[in-house]
Amino acid sequence: MHFHFQNRLAKQYLFLYNGANRKKFKKFAIKPYPCSLAFTEQQNKAVNDDETGCSRKYQRRLGGSAMEMKNMRKKVIALVMCGAMVFPLCANGGVSLAYSSEKTMKHTDSLSVFKTDGEEVPTEDATDAEEDDTDGVEGPLRYYVDDEKVTITSYTGNGTEVTVPSSIDGYPVCDIDYGAFSNTSIKSITLPDSLKSISSSAFENCEKLQSITIPSSVSYIGSYAFYGCDRLKKVTFNTNKLSSIPSSCFEFCKKLQSITIPSSVKSIGSNAFYRCTKLSSVTLGRKVKTIESGAFRENYALTSISFPAKVRRIEDEAFYHCTKLKSVTFKSKNTKFTTSFGRCSALTKIVIPKNMASVPERAFYGCTSLKKVTLSPLTKLIKRRAFYGCESLKTITLRKKIYAIGDGAFEGSGLKKIKLNAKLQYIGNGAFKGTRVKKIKLPGKVSYIGNRVFKDCERLVSISIPASVKGLNPGAFGGCLSLKSITVSSGNKNYSSANGVLFDKNKTMLLQYPMNKTSRSYSVPGSVSVIRSSAFEGNDHLMNLSVGAASIHNHAFAEMKNLKSVTIRSGVRTIAASVFEGDSRLTTVNMASTVTSIGSRAFADTKIKSIMIPSGLTKLADDVFSGCNRISAFYGSTYGKYSVRDGVLYTNGGKTLLKYPSRKSSSSFSVPEQVTKVSGEAFKNVLSLKKLDFSKNIKYLSYACIYNCKKLKQVVFAGGTKLKSGAYAIESCDKLAVIVGPKQYLLDRMADNAGATLITL
Template sequence: MKRTILLFAHVCVAFFLNAQVTKTVNVTAGGLFSALTSVELSTVTNLTVSGTLDARDFKTMRDNMPVLADIDLSSVTIAVYNGTEGTGGTNAIDYPANGIPQYSFFSPATFIAKTSLKAFTFPTSITGIGKYAFRSCTGLLSITIPSSVTTLEEYAFRGCNNITSLNFASPSSLNSIGNFAFELCSKIGSLDIPASVTTIGRNAFSNCTGLTGLTFASPSLLTSIGNNAFNECRNLTSVEIPASVSALGQGAFQNCGGLTSLLFSTPSALTTINSSTFSGCTKLASINIPSTVSSIGSSAFYNCSKLVSIDIPTSVTSLGEEAFRGCIGLTAVNFSTPSALTTIGYNAFNGCNKLASVTIPGSVTTIQDNAFLNCTGLTTLIFSTPSSLSTIGYYAFNNCSKLTSVTIPASVTTIGEQAFGNCSGLSNVIFSTPSSITSIGRGAFVYCTGLTSVTIPTSVTTIERSVFFGCSGLISVTIPASVTSIGRDVFYNCSGLLSITTQKPVPVDLSSSSNVFYGVNKVNCKLYVPYQAKTLYAASNQWMDFSTITEMPGFKLSETAFNLASDEGSAVSVNITSDVTWTASSSQGWLSASPSSGSGSDTITLTAQANPLLVARIANITISATGLAPQTITVTQAGAPKVMDIEAGGLFSALTALELSTITRLVLTGTIDARDFKTMRDNMPMLTDLDISGSTIAAFTGLGGTNLNAGSYSYPENAIPDYAFYYSGTGTIKTSLKTALLPSSLISIGHNAFYNCNVLTSVTIPSSVNSIGNGAFAQCSSLKSMTIPSSLTSIGQSVFYGCSGLTSVSIPSSVTTIGNWAFYNCTGLTSVILPESVTTIGNEAFYYCINLASVNIPSSVISIGTGAFSMCSGLETITAEKLTPVDLTSSPFVFYNVNKTTCTLKVPFQVGTLYAAANQWNEFTKRTELPGFKLSATALTLNAENGSNALITISSDVDWLASSNQDWLTVSPATGNSLNEVQFTAQANLSVETRV
């Protein structure tokens, strides 16, 4: 009996689960839940509603009616609602009128969708469908969007993977389809986008894998198709993009593997084909890119393996990286003329192995790395003329193994690493002239085994490593005189080389570039070198390995650059050594060469007319000989000096704007002050040579001087003002100033006066100067030597800081103090002799003078500052003349990083033990005593009697001589060496006065 009842119960349950329960109800907004009984809520499958609904009622249908399958809201009006009881969650949300609420049938709390829902009839009055409204409603089979709908928000039907029919009622008002709106609706078979739609959001139909037909109703208003909008619609076969579309997003049709036909309606508004837009469309055979497109993005047609040909319109300016990479069926790329294309991107045509011919437009400036890498079918490469190409990137044409010839445009400045590497069929490389190329990149022609000869352009300065590595077919190569650097392995295994011609008179130094000619038969291969250069090559690293070094006929110039004064008849002579007939011609009428021709060695005199200009001018003398590269002598004639007599503060107003901007040489007489120095510093950018030796510097107080950070400031007379040629406020420096002649009345040079005048080569400090301010010549790295006047008693802080070009300095015996950092980082100094007057050497005074080999510290020095000779790693000898070592206990690091094992410390005779025990001095392991002598006493007292005498002991390792400055005192013996006793004997003192 129990079994029968249980079976009956199961049958009843099954009946109710499959039965359709229909309910028709008229409600007011928010009243659906109360209008239905609890049984109806749990059993109704088909619901027809009239009246007014709001978001609360949609929540009831979603959360309280578990078997609801068919909803008809055609007679419903949707009311506005603001509150916490709607579909969007527990926060107060505004739900607009006439809109299917957000999250209508997809819970934001549980992420559970209304999977029971199979059919839904929209109200005829709705204008919008909210975000996530039907997301993942996998039971839905068909949807018709009413004509009143204007907006379809993001994720509205995402994941409704059983929808087979999607219709937009006509006439549609829809203008936007939101992001991800129909993503993963994998059974939609065809789609007709209404003409009213202006925007299709990103991923709107991505992964609609069942989509086979896509049409856009006309006349379409569509302007934007978003990123990945139709991505992975693998069965889509044809698309015609409306003419109105101006933006086609990244990956819009990516991986539409079934797409065979793609058309752009004309006249198109499209300006950009974005990244990956058609990437992976493996059946796409052709495409008409609109003439309005200016940019083709990265990977735009990546792996479109059936694409046979492509026409790039004249409007395209850039072709992005990997744009056509992997288009293995591509046989032709046509760039329409006149082209606006400037850049062919990284990997743009990588692996297009059927591409046979390419003509690069003249507008292209850059071919980026790997652009045509592995285009193994490429036989013809043409660069249109005139070409603007400047850069051929790394591996740009690498492994284009069938390429036979290439002519590099004259505009190219750089050929990147392995740009033509492994082009084994390449037999001919021509560099158009006049070439602009300065560097041939590493391995640029590596393993171009078919290459037979190369003439490197005269513009090239650098041949990087392995450029012709493995070019076994190379027979001859010409290296121009312009080359200054050749990398390692450049001609490695160029086993077929028979001749190398180098036009450089002085061999390129190969000591840091190993194996440059490894594998070249140096017995069979002849090295041809310039006239009179054989001896140099025969003695130079790796060049000397060639058995046959032959000098070519030619000529040699003693100098190739000269500077002339501005005066009439300024002349210079250059020696020409020659075994050929030559001619000399001038590029300017103001410079003549005499003789202008010859047939052997001679002296050519170059004579200039007076330069009437205030600016320097340049002329070239070209020496030519038949069959030889011409050589050029460059002559720079100084501009005429501007000579002026001015009153203090009047320089700026005395010059025109043109003069201020062009004067190179200036001679001033009269009176000047700090305002005039400011004019020279800030308003005369070309000033190179300044002569104020005939002027007087007046005092000035006020604004407008050189010290702009101080406001009103007092500048003393007869002084180069502080910051005369350096503006500390902006860090502006006088980079043009080369020479300065200063007034003989000058007393002082102000702080930072010439700071960082880094081309200043000559300045003479008058003997009247008694003060030089801190940093006065700091960072004047072109100063070679400096004579300090005897009127100076101290060298202030940082005066010559960073004068790296300073090789010698003469310090007068008047100087007692060398200030902190005085010669800091003077890396060119090799030796320093300090006069006996110096008592103080400041902190880090000679810090990092790394080429300082010797220094002499006089006996007068009583103080040496912290780090005074720190980092002087080149020191070989230090001579300390003081009998008692200077105490360094309060001055750490005096000799830091001086090699105390190899540097010799020389000290006075018989005081080595004192230095061996003294702080820091004792760190030197090589100490030697200077030759000399030592007295047991330096003062004696004798009585007045005749014959009164006293003895001292002289310890010595040199011959010595003793003499008296008074007749009444005799010395015996008067000469000696080694250890001697010396007697001093006096005659009677008849005076009551003590005598000395």
Template sequence: MKKTFLLVVVILLILICLAGCKNFTVTWKNYDGTVLEVDENVKKGDIPQYNGENPTKPSDDDNDYVFSGWSPTISEVTGNQTYIAEFNSIAKTEEESNSPKRPTKPNTIPTPKFSDFVFVDVGQSYFIKAYIGNDKTVEIPAKYKNKSVTALEKRAFSENAVLESVTIPSSIKVIGEDVFRGCEKLASVSIEEGVESMSGHAFAGTALTSITLPNSLTSIGPYAFQGCAKLKSITFGSSLETIASSAFLGCTALTSITLSNNVKTIGESAFWGCTSLTSISIPSGVDTVGENAFFGCTSLTPKEENNGKYLGNADNQHVVLVDIIDDTPTTFVMNNNCKILIDGLFANNTNLQTITLGNNLKKISESAFDGCTSLSTISLPNSVKTIGKSAFDGCTSLGTATLGTGLEAIEDCAFCSCDKLASINIPSGVYSIPYGTFSFCSDLQTVNLPNNITSVSSHAFRSCTSLTYYQDTQGNKYLGNTSNKYLVFISPYNLNATTLSVKDGCKVISDFAFSECKNLETITFPDSLTHIGNSALYGCRKLKSLIVPKNVEYIGSQALGKCEEMKTLTVAQDNTVYDSRMSCNAIIEKETNKLIAGIKTSSIPSRVTAIGKYAFEHVNFDTITIPSSVTIIEDNAFSQAHIKNIAIPDSVTSLGKGVFENCSLLVSVTLGNGIKVLPERTFSGCSNLKIVEMEDSITHIDDRAFNNCSALETIAIPSSVTLIDDFAFSGCTALTNIDLSDVESIGESAFSGCSTLASIIIPESVKHIIAAFGDCDVLYNIYCEATEKPFGWKYNWNSSKKAYWYSETENKDNSHWHYVDGEPTVWE
């Protein structure tokens, strides 16, 4: 009986194996059943590809027909399959219906050739790393293996010498950096609705003459269309908000621009050198226009009025003050309809003494009055919401600054080095005083902060030698107002103090407030405290414990960084925002179950779902157990931690950038099967890392993921990995052996500086490789399983290296090799 049962099991296993290993036949038929193509021996799991001419269907009396695709939708082969051509009908006009029959024209849109692309699986979707075909017209596939294709990765088509036309489907959300850069023949681009962002240099140097951007697009990256000298017209979509710096620099044929009403930012030098531009319509809602945005637009004629040049739209010709006609007058009066000043407008104008700002002005732009050394007074209208970075930096004669009631934001260094400024009242709408805002204001004596302030940089008032602080009995410095003198703790009186108490009534601890207190062992915060600033206790190496009071509702990034001796971390039980559940010695956001700060005695409770940015940065522990409830580990969560080994559970599906960056003691890592991508700098600088266990789930090793892992001698790349990206293993000076398995794309300098790597086999699967082995001093033999150079192969990194190409048959030209007992051997 047992033997019979075992025999049945064996037979079933054999049948299953045979079924799994079987090849299948794929048949392609026209609408009328005509067989167009038969593909035999198609492997299970492959995506079939039709290689014939596009099917056609004759016109009838009422309709023309255009091929639209196949039924069912093309997908992975699981058995014999037949695909039937489908067509869209196009109704004829009455005149056409009565005219003689016309010959049908074949559809000119090519069926996507999946083999011409390198796809990278990132979980729910794919992105395209490279195009390796040579077609002049390319339709980018919207799907691959039943998943959407959602991004074009950096340099996917860059420097393609033959590409003339491309269609980007609605599935694509991101067009990455340099994707079409240098495609000198690319003259036609169709972008369907769906694309949301376009990165730097995306179409730089192409032959585009016109382009229509989809309504879904919200941002255009830096230099996106730089040097598109033939680009005459562009239609912007309705959702566009940001045009980054130099986006259209040097588009000398561009004649007219109409921006949508949602545009908020026009970056620095955005239209620099657009010499044919004669008109531009700028919406009234724009918030920022960068310096030199229209420099060199010699055909553009701004509206001139009262010594100023303005650009705008049909309803308001004065939206942006873009230039000054004559910089010698001492006064300037702005048009009341002006909304924005171009960045740096009056910078270094030493003649300007007084200015009258318009009553509808929304922002004092970045560096607007930087270096105006004669400007003595400024009064901001209530309409101004923002004072930009360095707006009044170096206005050494500015004695009076009146801020309007509508002010909401003051940016870095806004009033830096205003030597004569004696006092300042911050309006109630302002919540933050950032880095360097009033630094080096040597005459500043009085500052009044509003009660609703939530963030102050301790460097905001750096070198304000005349400033009067409120002080507690220990001499610690505070700023506030007449109703609460102790509103914000700025800095301690004694940097060498071992014990410190913050005054009751204090609501805010400034950024970096205690960062120089190297001897601080105990600190007491009052219940009045609501905000603890960024890096507030950073570097308090001897601090033993901390209790977070009940009313604290915000704790800034790296607030406990380098608190190396802290052993007890507790949140008050009645705090509604944070907790330290289960005596975990960590701070957890209640609403999100995210652990935001930990110390060397921390444990991670089972309900925590995320580990936040910098949560364990610099923390000293050998290891820590990450529970299976955690799904996300954010940027730099363990960077520079003194950790020796770590295991990432299968539940984790998302790693941020630099999670273990510069963990110099890290020796061993085990990665769970939930991870698809090792993001950039994941283990960069882990100089003692020797053991890395990766599952077959990983498909993409991103930029510098193992950069400078100088103790790493060998690593097994899972067969699931498709892409090893730029500089991924650069500087791995001990690396002697690496198995590239089924990798399809190897990025620029991926193994540069691997100075002990003596030989390497590049598998036949590699379709795309860019200068990967530069400065590999002892790499003398590169064995390529391919019979010809992969796409992107360049000799400029291979001048002293010998590449051998695979040949099964004997070829003694000293350029070919084969396997002998599993070892690569040159034919001799």
């Protein structure tokens, strides 16, 4: 059996037919909704959600709150069950279901007639079934009557001032239905004292509505009831029967200036007053227990808020980005909040409720004016980014029970002084990154120090590491420009220190050399086999360095502005990427023959004048010497994977030209006949070269391999040259006039891209 409902009348009838006889089966009252009564699987899921948690997406699509949707579905199911019960009785005759409007109605909806066994129910029988219905019109108001109560369904007038009567035809007006006044031009409306409920979206987008008084009889308001009422300035609640302010009820009421929540209200729904940008005063009722997510988010005019004693939960971002909120008061020790006050940039002080055992994640994120924080004596944990970006927070007293500080908890804050409590065990990544602390003494129970914990603490001078520390990330002290000394307790089983330098226990790994340690020379101890990443990075005092570790990790000696001379002792095998990059005064590098691998940009942007290439070298990145514009010659063996001939560096048995020295004094150069490929940056920034000759064996010229050669005037390719790549090999050689070579498409393209003339052989 299939039921199909099309008409939107409030009273609908179900009839059973058997031949010419008709029995009235049952009368059902179903409120009209601007949606289909056929539920999809997703809509059923939305209906089954928590009444106040039904997703906005489905509330907006289906039109109404989750509770209204549930009631509607129950009635539809009842109809279907009744039909299923009577279907077996109709085996001998055709079953047809029909409905129509009543005789007294001013509007008649279409009649749907069902067919069974190929026969159509006679229309006169359906007509006989009509009975009185109470749907009607009262001036510009449309309504229906259900259980002797009137529900206003719509407003069709053009008037700006509306008075809803307390009764129609002797029946009390009790409800305003879904969307009844939505998108109308009303400026004011008077609601009767008989009114009990205002359904979802009832006044949505009434952009001219300026004030509303909720009568004392109202016990229910649906979600989005006053959504988008841009000019609504005043809302007066005369009711003490209302238990909640639903989700998005007054969202985007941008002119609303103040609100007093009735004493009967227990919860304020998500986004209830979101973006009420002129709302400067909020008085919460004494029974409020829950303020849901985003309830007062982005109320830019709100300056203070006091939470009554019964408030237990303030959800995520409830007051997020309230930029003028200066004062927050909790009257109960049992109140708890989450990321509720993030980016409240005017907030100056906060007292955490007594029974909060932790400071929530991002609780005061971006509260740039926060100066004073009083933690609960029960606080055990400060979570991730709790005080991130609190620039005005200079000091904080940690309670005795705190055992962990989460990632970035005080990152970017203005902390100058902090005394860590005795029970502290864990400090998360970046916990104090970028703060202004000068000295840190870690308590005796700290076990782990995360990555970048004190990174960019530019005023930190010294730090003491206790015996309890088991794990310490090597990047913990990066960017600490003032750090002169790191001291480790002699009882520590995992780490040690010598002359202010941090090592592992056995001094086989050098972890951190303080950035502001003022020694001019340093020799890495012979016991060290590994130098960790960025260990010396940014130290501006060292001028001479002797290194003997087998493995030197990324950026270990990068950006050392005064480093001039480096001796890489025997035993060093691996120089990783960017190890000496940016050492702008480095001129001398003495490299032992034991080195087998040099990573990308290892010596980039230095001023080395010459360098010896080890005979045992097996790996050398193409850009190792990028930006090294002072090299006049390479030295080394003429055999091996990497070889040197006439001061020029080759690889692949001499078949690939890797690097031509920028300061080589020759004005011309003939590429050896065995060379078939020129690597990228091979002839970059060469100063003296005027003429460059290639043999016919050249096949591959990498992109921009001849770059910014300021005196280069001609490039010659021998007859018979057959290039396979090289159209974009030459760039920024402003004096290049001619390219000479056989007639070939790639050479023609090369000349065109270089701004030169091709002269064919």
